[in-house]
Amino acid sequence: MEEGRMILISGGVRSGKSSFAEKIATDLHLQSPNTKLHYIACGVASDKEMTERILRHQKDRHASDVYWETWECAYDVYEIASSFGKKDILVLDCVTTLLNNYLFLRKMEDAEQVIQQIWKDVSNLRKTGAAIILVSNEVVHEIPSSTELVQRYQYILGKLHQQIVGEADSAYLVEAGIPVCMKGEKR
Amino acid sequence: MHFVTGGAYNGKRKWVKKHYPITSYWCSAYDSARLEAPLEAENLLVVVLEGVEQWVGRLLDEETTPSAIREKMAQEIQAWLEWEKANDKRKLIIIGTDITKGIVPIEKRDRLWRDAVGWVYQDIAERAEKMDVIWYGVAQQLK
Numbered sequence: 001m002e003e004g005r006m007i008l009i010s011g012g013v014r015s016g017k018s019s020f021a022e023k024i025a026t027d028l029h030l031q032s033p034n035t036k037l038h039y040i041a042c043g044v045a046s047d048k049e050m051t052e053r054i055l056r057h058q059k060d061r062h063a064s065d066v067y068w069e070t071w072e073c074a075y076d077v078y079e080i081a082s083s084f085g086k087k088d089i090l091v092l093d094c095v096t097t098l099l100n101n102y103l104f105l106r107k108m109e110d111a112e113q114v115i116q117q118i119w120k121d122v123s124n125l126r127k128t129g130a131a132i133i134l135v136s137n138e139v140v141h142e143i144p145s146s147t148e149l150v151q152r153y154q155y156i157l158g159k160l161h162q163q164i165v166g167e168a169d170s171a172y173l174v175e176a177g178i179p180v181c182m183k184g185e186k187r
Numbered sequence: 188m189h190f191v192t193g194g195a196y197n198g199k200r201k202w203v204k205k206h207y208p209i210t211s212y213w214c215s216a217y218d219s220a221r222l223e224a225p226l227e228a229e230n231l232l233v234v235v236l237e238g239v240e241q242w243v244g245r246l247l248d249e250e251t252t253p254s255a256i257r258e259k260m261a262q263e264i265q266a267w268l269e270w271e272k273a274n275d276k277r278k279l280i281i282i283g284t285d286i287t288k289g290i291v292p293i294e295k296r297d298r299l300w301r302d303a304v305g306w307v308y309q310d311i312a313e314r315a316e317k318m319d320v321i322w323y324g325v326a327q328q329l330k
Contacts, residue, residue: 140194142289143297158196158323165323173322182325 004086005131006122007184008164011174012138018057018093020172020179021133025089026066028131038090038130040071040080042097044105057093074101075117078124086129092122095136095164099157103149111156118160134164138173188268188279190311190330193321195284200237202321203280207233210280216241222263225270232276236267239283239311240304247296253303260307268314281311285320 007024011017022039029035039061045051061068071080075098084090092098098118102108108117125132140154165171170184193199204210211231214220216238225234239260246256264281271279287305292298312318318330 138194140196141285141287143286143292143301144195144284155196158194158198161323162196162198162201165325171323171325182322182327 002086002129003126004129006126006164006168007131007133008136008161008168008171009133009174009179010136010138010161010172015174016177017135017137017174018091019060019177020174021091021093021135022061022064025091025131025133026064028089029066032087035087035089035131037066037068038071038084038088039068040073040077040090040092042074042077042092042094042101044074044097044101074098075106075121077121081124081128084125084128084130088128088130090125090130090132091135092125092132093135095134095160096139096157099153099160103153111152111159114156115159115163118156119163122164136161136164188271188281188311188315189317189319190308190315191280191282191319191321192285192308194288195286197321198324199282199284199321202319202324202326203235203237203282207235207278207280209233210235213237216245224263225267227270232274233278233280234267234270235280235282237282239281239307240286240300243303243307244300247300247303253299253306256303257306257310260303261310264311264314281315283308283311 009017009021025037029037041054043050043054045054073080077098095118098121099114102114102117108114122134140158145151165183168183171182172179173182191199191203210233212234214223214236222236222242243256243260246259250256250259267279271277287301292301312330315330317328319326319328
């Protein structure tokens with residue numbers, strides 16, 4: 001089956017990544033109204049802070065003029081891939097929470113295995129022919145951590161981002177709400 | 188000289204290898220190599236110095252202030268720039284990981300390290316003919 005369009009959106013915390021991802025998805029939807037919007041939320045309401053963050057994102061989507069189907073999926077996202085097809089537009093928010101969940105909920109330790117697992121999730125979504133917009137974070141521009149876990153986290157995310165950007169149709173870095181197109185056609 | 192920077196695990200080395208398939212000397216701080224002085228060998232043409240932030244970090248043990256480190260690094264780089272200038276076929280590529288955009292570190296040593304790296308990168312970028320920032324394999328040419 002033909003693979004759908006893939007777009008990566010990365011940026012710092014509270015840079016407006018999710019809003020931009022939703023905007024791209026909404027624009028795609030308005031261009032072809034017979035499509036359907038889906039929001040794959042990987043965050044787990046593990047504490048009060050996370051619950052509030054999730055609520056804020058939900059409120060934003062409810063306030064929008066278009067309908068979003070929400071899928072809560074902490075990991076093994078590939079399992080819901082069969083629900084999608086060519087007429088679907090997916091926003092996956094976000095790669096880092098997915099990574100957190102594999103490391104801390106599923107307690108996976110091997111870096112290469114985690115990379116493979118997340119790549120399996122992403123590529124299975126793509127294989128459905130749906131357009132897929134991945135939201136992720138910038139976390140590697142700091143003093144090298146002496147903690148092995150942090151190093152492994154950065155290694156995994158860096159490798160995944162390289163792989164995703166390599167195959168993506170376009171990739172954006174969002175700086176304080178302003179998207180900078182790093183690859184592909186600017187929208 | 189071509190300066191290549193970007194965050195850790197962004198594919199800087201891979202990018203340099205793709206753009207400079209033939210290198211005669213790859214001096215990497217990640218293999219614990221010291222920052223060597225230039226060698227006058229005839230077959231030495233394309234040289235890559237990788238991991239500037241690591242060499243800067245090691246200087247923290249020898250020098251006391253970030254400006255002394257900046258000065259020392261400027262001298263080392265200058266020697267390589269002169270080496271490059273002496274022959275048209277010579278090419279110098281310098282790779283440095285950007286470690287300057289995190290939260291202010293708790294340890295004083297880490298704060299000095301960042302300061303020194305920021306300054307050294309400004310100096311290298313100023314002297315560079317070309318500069319690229321690598322973002323997950325995608326290059327953004329800034330100079």
